[in-house]
Amino acid sequence: MTKYARFVSLVCAGLFAGFLTSVLVLELSLRGFDSTVYTQVRLVELDSLDKLAVATLLPALIATAVLAHQTYRTNTRWLTVAALALLVFVLGLTLIVNLPINSDQLHWNAQSPPSDWTDVRDRWQIAHAVRTVAAVLAFAVLALAAALPRTRRSTSPNTSARRDRLRA
Numbered sequence: 001m002t003k004y005a006r007f008v009s010l011v012c013a014g015l016f017a018g019f020l021t022s023v024l025v026l027e028l029s030l031r032g033f034d035s036t037v038y039t040q041v042r043l044v045e046l047d048s049l050d051k052l053a054v055a056t057l058l059p060a061l062i063a064t065a066v067l068a069h070q071t072y073r074t075n076t077r078w079l080t081v082a083a084l085a086l087l088v089f090v091l092g093l094t095l096i097v098n099l100p101i102n103s104d105q106l107h108w109n110a111q112s113p114p115s116d117w118t119d120v121r122d123r124w125q126i127a128h129a130v131r132t133v134a135a136v137l138a139f140a141v142l143a144l145a146a147a148l149p150r151t152r153r154s155t156s157p158n159t160s161a162r163r164d165r166l167r168a
Contacts, residue, residue: 010139014143017138020136035117039105080145093134098128101123
């Protein structure tokens with residue numbers, strides 16, 4: 001089970017981090033364009049990209065949670081828990097900042113965007129940059145945990161010493 005959870009966690013977290021990085025590059029490229037171009041591109045982005053985000057983030061979260069449970073008694077547990085915390089942070093930031101802005105932008109008219117469109121754009125892009133960094137870090141931590149040799153830790157530091165005394 002651990003092997004499969006690690007695989008799904010790595011693949012989905014990696015795809016999600018790559019997806020967010022691509023959107024970040026696109027968004028930063030849009031900063032040089034006017035409100036009409038920005039709004040048109042955002043409306044295209046909002047058409048289906050949310051589905052890709054859900055299809056990669058949710059399996060990454062679930063698989064990483066399973067992996068955190070499976071590796072609880074190993075030396076990689078803290079790395080896995082850190083990756084899970086980063087992914088939960090990404091989800092929270094998405095729900096609190098990005099999705100409400102996305103929902104609002106769905107109703108924008110490309111020919112006459114709202115007067116505060118740059119403020120909204122900046123708020124969305126800052127939150128997106130933060131969640132992109134967190135997602136890339138989560139993937140990096142998962143990759144590091146996968147590369148490390150795993151050793152089981154005993155339930156108590158003196159368990160093996162007690163076992164040896166009982167055998168003697």
